[in-house]
Amino acid sequence: MVTLAEVAQHAGVSASTVSYVLSGKRSISAGTRQRVERSIQELGYHPNAGARALASSRSNIIALMVPLRTDMYVPVMMEIAIAVATNARTHGYDVLLLTGEEGPDAVRRVTGSGLADAMILMDVELDDERLPLLRETDQPSVLIGLPADTTGLTCVDLDFGATGALCAEHLALLGHRDIAVIGEAPAVYERHTGFAERTLDGLRSRSRELGLRVLHRPCEGGYDAMALTLARILDERPGTTGFVVQNESAVEPLLALLRREGRAVPEDVSVIAICPDQVATQASVRLTSVAIPAQDMGRHAVEHLIAKLEGRDKDEVVLIAPELTVRASTGPAPAAP
């Protein structure tokens, strides 16, 4: 293991000089800098992370808390996690992966031990028990998701309210009048993760303005659950011609069931999905969709966190504007019979 001192000796300078070459916190003559850099190269020197953390009280690590559950939107979570890791690296940070298992204790542990300089929390619940802790430490943090009370917090999320509104507008514009929302599993609503409710609120209020009738049904996903849900919807509102699906695992079942029912997409009914682009393009019908911008969310989270670490930037809520991509699953409402 090569140390700073060895590099210093090899380059014929003092340890502090090497340190300043590395950090750039004091000016160094071009000659000295080059000699030091050559020595670093030749010896294959890597600064020791622990020593650095101890001396500077900064670990250059960002903690990322991911949900333990793997029941929902896993690819999105993964994409966010990878985006966080990649973006963090470009700012010189590494990412520590924490699962939700430890719960609030993980926040205490990481904050207390100086393991990480900052945290990113995913899958935030409306009344998340980690939030009080976060507020009382001075550890910078960013949430991905939106709790009920955002005072003193920085949050990044897709604007699900606007997403719902966008779906309503698109269907209204095509002449649909009766639409159904197929939502996440009931467990998701009970967990109060917020995004599902916000989508629904946005969709409902815009629908009211546009004169759309909305029926909302949570759905477990999978074929059997979807079959039941669809039957109930069509039973209650036979005239339903527009569907908004916010549940990855209900998308394909819905399409299959509509096909089986003899309802053509998009001739008889239109379907909008709220899902990653990959799902929308790989489905059996190329789906009109509002994408979940996982990459953007990860990037924004990191950038705001870095800003906070550097003392710029104050708390704020960043809502990413939704974008609706029209594909082959939506079309004009059929003429009333």
Next chain:
Amino acid sequence: MVTLAEVAQHAGVSASTVSYVLSGKRSISAGTRQRVERSIQELGYHPNAGARALASSRSNIIALMVPLRTDMYVPVMMEIAIAVATNARTHGYDVLLLTGEEGPDAVRRVTGSGLADAMILMDVELDDERLPLLRETDQPSVLIGLPADTTGLTCVDLDFGATGALCAEHLALLGHRDIAVIGEAPAVYERHTGFAERTLDGLRSRSRELGLRVLHRPCEGGYDAMALTLARILDERPGTTGFVVQNESAVEPLLALLRREGRAVPEDVSVIAICPDQVATQASVRLTSVAIPAQDMGRHAVEHLIAKLEGRDKDEVVLIAPELTVRASTGPAPAAP
């Protein structure tokens, strides 16, 4: 920030005593231990990670390199990552998330800086460029996946050879004679990740013994690609009655296409998928499948790594035995016309 020294003072003992209470490396009288533990509680002490790492030259961190790609088996990757993180915690380790982006440099950086005590590499290629580095450092590591040359390495993977054989046996037992393998995208084969080839080898050699005829076709996944692939298979071998699918995103398209062709599953054709259980149970037909045991893989990887860190355990290749679960997509081959 509470320090060891403060705890020591509060408890009326020396710093080293507190340290020994924490580590248990020397015997401490019951009374002293209790006083120290109370002080720790009262002051809310958390050992400083950097100082600890510096003094002990052990960071208690395991680095996990995940692939940057999100084009394949993402849920599996995520599940493994989470299993790794969870299991690592039970052994007192945290997990550092590295993406493949840095490539071999990440190995150098982590090893050199003492950031992590050990590494787990996912998505290992047959001739992975990170392997030489791994072999020449004394950093303990475990691969998830199997490279061409495993000397001096510890690897954990599903036994894909046995998986292939198992599929062949199941279909043969049901009386099928002509079977087709729908594989991963050509890119996966070109990348030489190995698992796809191993499955095929296992399946082919067992098929030879059992008198099965095998046709193998890579497939991009998605409806269009699958339609083309299926058409080619049925054109070339109209008598094909068994399918083995090793490609998550081809499963549902295949089922839909078979339905459209009027071939009933499992009456006319049988389908076995090699995929996570969740996919198998949520598909439009409950699929007979060989599960990809993500949890087990993560757990094994961590346990072997810990064993190596503690000086037990030598290098070895751990192949997890595949398990075939019979569901509703396989049945007796139809009587020959």
Next chain:
DNA sequence: ATCCGTTGTCGAAGCGCTTCGACAACCTAT
């Protein structure tokens, strides 16, 4: 009573780095 082996505690060194103040050496303005 003496010696030896345990057991429990302490002091001090040191892990490899950052950072502060000090200070030559030089340049520029008087």
Next chain:
DNA sequence: ATAGGTTGTCGAAGCGCTTCGACAACGGAT
């Protein structure tokens, strides 16, 4: 020629912990 300001480098302190050797205190064996 001198004062004052830069610029580049160094030495030393110290971050909070682990760990080694030392050693008092005590018990049991002789």
